[in-house]
Structures are given as C-alpha cells and as structure tokens.
Amino acid sequence: MTVLVGKAGADDVVVRGARVLDPVSGVDAVMDVRVDRGVIVELGTRVDTNEHRVLDGEGLVLAPAFVDPHVHLRTPGREDEETIASGTAAAAAGGYCAILAMPNTDPIVDRSDVLRGLRARAADEAAVPVGFTAAITLGQEGEQLTEMGELADAGAAAFTDDGRPVASAGTMRRALRYNAITGRPIAVHAEEPSLTRGGQMHAGVVAAELGLGGWPALGESLAVGRDLALAADARRPIHLMHLSALESVELLQRAQEAGVQATGEVTPHHLCLTDDAVRTLDPNFKMNPPVRSDEHRQALIDALRSGEIAAVATDHAPHSREEKEVPFEAAPFGVTGLETAFAALYTHLVEPGLLPLETLLERMSAGPAAIFGLDRPRIEVGAPASFVLIDPRARWRVRADRFRSRSANSWLLGRHLTSRIVLTIAAGRVAFEA
C-alpha cells in the first residue's frame, strides 16, 4: 500500500529553457522538459510541444518538488485553523509535492478508523499527495502502544507522538521493537519533560534577561541520547524530529558513525533565527523546541550541509489569530512554514553563501523522501512529474492576507524574501501556479 493519498494527475505541459537542477542525478543544464499525461517524457533542447501548454522557463530553476515530513493539518478537530484542502494548497504554493501530517489532532490518530476517515477525505480534498502518521501510544499518553500493525495496514506513513515526548524509556523501547512488524519509521519528539516544564524559550542569557521560563538544550539532547541508545539496542531505525540543539547534533553524528540507522530533520526557523528574536515578545517567535543561540544555529546549518541532518521539515503549526493574540507567555507554541520554507532558506542560507542551492534542494526533497521510504521526486524520463519552477530573483514581502493556509502565524510576517515558487507540479498534476 502506498502511504500517500491524493488526486492522480495527467496534465500535459512543456517548460522551455529552464535551468534543470536535480542534485541527486547530477543534472544541471538549461533544457526543455515535456510532460505527457503527468509523466516526464522528454528532456532536451527544442523538444516538440505536441500542442501542450508551453511555459517559459527562462531565468527560472526547475527542480524536484519538495517533500515535507512534518506538517500539522489540524484536521480533525481544528478545521478553523487548517483543513486538508487549505494545508495541501499551502503546501503546493510552497513547492511541495508530498507532505506527512502529524497525528496530534482531536481525536488523535491512534485508531485505524480515524486514519481511514482522513485518507478518504484526502483522496477528494488534497491539492498534493498527503500521508498521515499515527500515534505511537494511545491518546499520545506515553503508556499503551497503538495497534501499529493494523494502523500500518490502514496506511499509516510513520509513527510519532509529535507534540509530546514518549516520556517512559520502557515504552519507547517496546515501541521501537514492536514496530519492526510494520517497516514504517518511528519519528520522535525528543523532550525530557522534567527539564522543560514551564519552558517558554531557549534557556540562556536572553531568557534570564526577559524572565521567561527556560527550555534548555539539555531538555532535548538528554532525550535524544536516550532514544539513540534505545534504537541502537533494539537495532531499529529512528528519526529525530525538529532538532534544535548543538548537543543533539553531536549525539546524532556519533550514533551514525557507530552504525545506528538514525536520521534527523531541522526546521527553517531553527536554521534562520536565534533567541534574540524573542526579545520582541511577539508570540510568532514562540515554538517548541525553541529557537536557540547562534552556536546551536550554526551547528544545525553545518549538519544540514554535511548531510548528517538529511531533511528540512517545516513543522508547519497553524494557530488561530485569537490563540496567538495574547501575551507571549500565554501563547501556544508553533508557527506556520509551508509557504515560506524555500524562500526563507534561500534568503537566509543560500544567498549569504552558507548553503549551496543544490544542497538545499536535496534536503527539501530526496532527503526527507528517503527517510520516510517515499519515491524520490526526480527529473528523469519516465518519472512522474513532480517538480517546481523557482524564480530565484523574485523579491516579495510576506503578508498575512496572502497565505493559502487558514492561519497566518508566521515568524516572517512583514519581512522581505528573495526567490519565489512560480509553479508546482505534484504527481503529474499542476497543483500551484503563481
């Protein structure tokens, strides 16, 4: 069973003269691309248009579309914040051809009937293919394992208690071992709750000055160390979500060197921001885990460049206006990210020379696809068309009224970004056009 659901596409299109960039196959040339009935059928110069719609790609980059392994679609339960339709439309606008939704909804995705209901709705509503993850423990309470076998049969893309840690090492160990029957990844939200209780931001000098409760780096790395040890002992793969701390990165590197099948992801906000931003007390800078000091940020950038962290994940977390228009201390954690991820990283990492464009493209597409066992979007004859057209010179201002997401709790509101997604083709279907 494929874990992704969505409409199958059979669009016909020709893109002329774009810089075709597929970092995995090593393609980097100005070419035409022809898509017949949703499949790439020809790459080359002066390809026959065959009466297809023709798009001018001059000055644009054509690259494999992105895969986001970490999205909160808020459905079921908080459809005022996001729906499958709005969240996948936001994904399409951000250049994504596949996303994975987190299970911390209301009700929680911990039973196969909830999962089946979501997949049925996504088949009708989704603008791009979407996969649904299921909880590791019932009610995400960290005690009783979900029926992982049945959930996997029903199409669970992975298992995670995201939003909360699995606080008991014993439960985590059983989950890793039992999950061997499914072959689907286990993804962990690493947090040691006794160290993060009351935490509002990174525990450091800025928190001391502001008086905000500290959420220390150790609150993550202690749990990362525990889960890597458990994965090594169980000889099972493990995926670490939204890494934020230097020490977590070091532990991941050491585990990978020791042969543990450990992978990691990092968000655009952890790669672009430091805890200095919290001085504004703007609730759109409140996220879990929190953004940290610059040494942590630099370690995350280094690990993304080297590939030790193989995936960018947005942790797109929509919140209603009334939830975020409160004092910083009362605001919920989380920011949106689907529609700004590429441009934010292009502006803050690629343009200043901190990360090559090819590396960013790989970490937003092939990297996350490989971790979650999804087909890698590729620019190849015979492959389903899943690609983006990017205008690397466009300059735009992030505005609350322009999001396709139902929520606008972006840390980038009012800021200018360079580069823009102008077209997304997902699984053979034109999913977004600027």
Add this chain to the structure above:
Amino acid sequence: MNGLHVIPGELLPPRPRERRHLLSVADLSREDVERLLSSARSFARSQERDTKKLPTLRGRLVVNLFYESSTRTSSSFEIAAKRLSADVLNVKAAGSSADKGESLKDTALTLSAYGPDVIVVRHPQIGAPHLVARVSDAHVVNAGDGKHQHPTQALLDLYTIAEQLGRIEGVHVAIVGDVLHSRVARSLVQGLRLMGASVVLVGPPTLVPAGLADVSHDIAAIEAADVVYVLRMQRERMGEGGHMPSLREYSARWGITPERVRPGQRVMHPGPMNRGVEIDPRVADAGSSLVVDQVRSGLAVRMAVLYDLLTAGPVAVEAAVEVA
C-alpha cells in the same frame, strides 16, 4: 565554520513603529533616565507645597489596567495622574469583563475607544503590555508583567539611590534573594548598569540566573556593597518541586539580619516585605532602611513618566514592538 556568520540585523523582525511607551528598562538610554530623574526631582519639590495639584495634564485620560493585586504601584500611579490633573480610570480584572472571559486584546480595544492618553498595565503574563501597545493607540506603561519587567520600580529605586547617596555612577549594589522570579531585580540590574553602578547578585544557586551580573552564593558578598537591595521571598518557591528546601534554610543563609549589615550600608526593599524571612524587622525599621523613601520616590517618578510620555519632549522612550 569559518566564514559562517549570521547577520543578526537581517534576521530580526522589522523596525518598530515609533511610539512612545515605557515597556522595559532595556529600551531606555542613559539620557532618558537622567531626564526622567531630573523631572522627578522637580515634581518631588512640587509635592512639598500646600497645593500639590499641577495643571500639566488637564484633560488627559490615564487608564490603570491591573490584572494583579497591587497596593503601592496602583495607588502611586493613581495619585501621580491626579496630581497632574489628569482624569483617571481604574480597571481591575476582578469585577471587570476579564472575569467573563474577555481577552486582554478586547479589553484593551474597549478601553481604547474612550481615547485614553496612557494605559498603565499590570499583568501576570510576560508580554501583556506589549500586546496592549500593539492594539491600542495609547502610550503604554508597563507596571509589571510577570517575571519580566517593572520599569517604574527600577526608576524609583535609581531615584532613591541618587537622592540618598548623591550619585548612581560607581555605587555598588548587592541584590539579595530570588532574582530568578523577580521582575524588580531584572529591571533594576539593567537600570543600575546603564547608569554606571556595579551589581552583585547574591542568593541560592537555584534562584540566581547566570548572565545578568556578577553572582555570589555567599551572603558575605554583601559586605562591600553601598546598598543592599533585598528581594521578596515567595513561599511557593519552597518545598517539593521548588527551588529551595525551606524558608528556614533561606532565612538562616541569606536573610538580612543586623549582624550582616555593615554600618553605613543602606538597605532597600521593593515591598511587600516578609518580615523575619528575607529581612529582619530590626533591619527593616532601622535608620539605614530606605523603604519609606522608595515609596515616596514612586510618586515623583511616576509623575515624571506620565509627564514625559505626554509632553513633546525628546522622543526617546520607545519600545521594540512589532506592528503587524
């Protein structure tokens, strides 16, 4: 890692809109503090006359919006506004629509409809005055937000030190007690450092955060101080899951007793005091105690703050508030 440098300016939110608020001591310059203390001095002199009311802010409206209990801060803001002839509206969370679940944003919008010139906000949550500043056109004064800031307290403490010691620059201040949970300490440390005083924070390791000033866990470190500033110790910090085993152990190690105060040292406390816990009653009532002077300074300083925000002086008291 070579050549990897973040451009913090690029990564910070957009420039704030220019509006004059007093939200944090961190937003003040040394010139701002000097100007405020100097006008506080003038207002203090005006309060020695028989007729204490000045016409300065006639026709202006000051709203005191208090979500936390307070005696000295709320009364001193109220008297300060009245002595400047402003109209005053006191809104307390208890008995207001906040009791009915109205959000702070809606309360601020409702009160803003009356066109207040200043909204003074006290709230248990960090960032509350910043939210009011974002949604209202009034000048906002932070009268205490959670553990974050209490800038008028810091200003009145600076004023008291300047009046009693004749200077702030070069004065050595020991702040003793629960710095971690204290907005008073946080504001005062910034104010003292801005004005060239030196600070040592003294208290239990679990209650004194690193990175604000020099730290000592030994009460003997207060010996060299010109001013011993005693913080209120809260009972809920004790015991199970707390930061201290017991009040008894706190008092024994860090309580300010007559034996620990050197002749010539001045003792300050923001109030309300827990006599016998963080401060011995004999110290609290001694001639070296400036506690009553602090309260008196509060009136003059708050008059100066209201005056400064509402008169066309140099624009300086600005907040780093992003306007969406």
